Amino acid sequence: MTIMASRNLWCMRTNFLFGSRCWMIPFSVEFLFKSVSLRHFSGKCHNGDGQPLENEDLLNNLLMMGVDIDMARKRQPGVFNRMVTNEQDLKMFLLSKGASKEVIASIISRYPRAITRTPDSLSKRWDIWRKIMTSDLEIVHILERSPESFFRSDNNLNLENNIKFLYSVGLTRKCLCRLLTSAPRTFSNSLELNKQMVKLLQEVCLSLGHNDPAEFVRKIISKNPFILIQSTKRVKANIEFLQSTFNLNGEELLVLICGPGAEILDLSNDCAKRNYTNIKEKLFSLGCTEEEVQKFVLSYPDMIFLTEKKFNAKIDCLIEEKISISQIIENPRVLDSSISTLQSRIKELIHAGYDLRTSNINLLSWSQKRYKAKLKKLNG
DNA sequence: CCAACCGGGGTCTGCCATAGTA
DNA sequence: TACTATGGCAGACCCCGGTTGG
Numbered sequence: 172m173t174i175m176a177s178r179n180l181w182c183m184r185t186n187f188l189f190g191s192r193c194w195m196i197p198f199s200v201e202f203l204f205k206s207v208s209l210r211h212f213s214g215k216c217h218n219g220d221g222q223p224l225e226n227e228d229l230l231n232n233l234l235m236m237g238v239d240i241d242m243a244r245k246r247q248p249g250v251f252n253r254m255v256t257n258e259q260d261l262k263m264f265l266l267s268k269g270a271s272k273e274v275i276a277s278i279i280s281r282y283p284r285a286i287t288r289t290p291d292s293l294s295k296r297w298d299i300w301r302k303i304m305t306s307d308l309e310i311v312h313i314l315e316r317s318p319e320s321f322f323r324s325d326n327n328l329n330l331e332n333n334i335k336f337l338y339s340v341g342l343t344r345k346c347l348c349r350l351l352t353s354a355p356r357t358f359s360n361s362l363e364l365n366k367q368m369v370k371l372l373q374e375v376c377l378s379l380g381h382n383d384p385a386e387f388v389r390k391i392i393s394k395n396p397f398i399l400i401q402s403t404k405r406v407k408a409n410i411e412f413l414q415s416t417f418n419l420n421g422e423e424l425l426v427l428i429c430g431p432g433a434e435i436l437d438l439s440n441d442c443a444k445r446n447y448t449n450i451k452e453k454l455f456s457l458g459c460t461e462e463e464v465q466k467f468v469l470s471y472p473d474m475i476f477l478t479e480k481k482f483n484a485k486i487d488c489l490i491e492e493k494i495s496i497s498q499i500i501e502n503p504r505v506l507d508s509s510i511s512t513l514q515s516r517i518k519e520l521i522h523a524g525y526d527l528r529t530s531n532i533n534l535l536s537w538s539q540k541r542y543k544a545k546l547k548k549l550n551g
Numbered sequence: 552c553c554a555a556c557c558g559g560g561g562t563c564t565g566c567c568a569t570a571g572t573a
Numbered sequence: 574t575a576c577t578a579t580g581g582c583a584g585a586c587c588c589c590g591g592t593t594g595g
Contacts, residue, residue, distance in 0.1 A: 248576095438584095440582080475585095538589045
């Protein structure tokens with residue numbers, strides 16, 4: 172009863188603020204699918220100039236939910252002209268799955284079209300996702316991160332076909348789980364698009380002389396769960412870059428792209444080329460040969476992710492401490508550490524009397540725990 | 552005990568363009 | 574013709590620790 176009382180009070184307050192539309196009572200699953208919010212006045216309204224007016228009911232609902240209306244309108248203005256929207260259903264649905272009000276508001280603000288989905292379709296889609304994920308909460312986290320990936324498509328049959336297809340490629344449920352967590356967009360791609368990428372990967376594999384494309388595809392996808400949300404154009408370009416830049420035979424290239432260099436395929440237009448060119452120039456300026464540069468990058472391909480600014484800053488910060496370039500290229504992992512980690516560790520090590528010019532520099536990239544233990548020992 | 556070697560984990564959305572559709 | 578569904582784009586590391594070998 173006290174709950175009812177406070178609820179009534181809340182209702183009165185909101186009525187005072189926003190007009191006469193009353194909420195349905197939350198927290199009760201039986202109301203879930205009975206709340207399609209038809210407008211009391213149908214269709215678009217028009218002012219004297221014939222301009223469509225947005226529906227007041229919808230705006231009030233969204234306001235009370237805490238939705239950022241300006242943001243939502245900017246993103247998908249069309250939603251605001253619809254006769255029928257299901258924001259109440261969506262809210263109830265997501266609440267029942269464990270999403271907070273704040274999360275729901277944020278989801279709608281960022282992907283307003285979510286409120287056009289029917290409860291039935293939502294529920295089906297959710298259940299299909301749940302065949303991969305073990306809990307509702309995991310899905311809530313994904314939606315919070317990326318509402319678009321769940322709501323952008325209403326085609327549940329396509330979703331199911333994608334899952335069938337991915338299994339048919341030989342991926343495990345665990346792998347699908349990783350794909351859904353890391354790159355949920357994979358599952359709202361059209362089946363055709365996913366097939367195209369898989370086909371491309373198989374062709375690459377065969378053209379490089381490997382005889383088990385299925386195994387290769389499984390490996391590359393599990394190594395790089397983002398691959399299926401890249402365009403084939405992008406992936407092709409990056410493979411061509413690797414092929415033309417390093418003198419690798421087919422097998423070596425395959426090992427690279429389904430192993431340590433797998434993520435390079437995600438890099439955007441010419442980014443790999445740009446970053447590699449910078450690495451080359453920087454190292455040339457420090458007296459390295461072309462061969463040394465190639466060997467250095469291949470020994471730790473993630474280097475190619477570093478932008479010009481960051482790569483140069485890291486090198487400079489090491490060189491300033493008289494660490495030689497040969498020490499650096501022989502221990503590429505030190506460039507893994509952030510600039511601030513490098514700076515603070517260098518300072519601490521010098522203070523501890525550690526001579527980086529003659530001692531090993533690998534500890535610059537050790538884990539915090541191992542590094543701290545080492546430092547403690549150095550400080551006696 | 553110590554460090555080298557090496558693989559793994561997190562994470563990658565939010566925007567724009569456009570063909571298709573009602 | 575407004576709106577939807579879908580494709581594509583830019584963007585750009587850092588940290589941890591198990592195992593192994595000395």
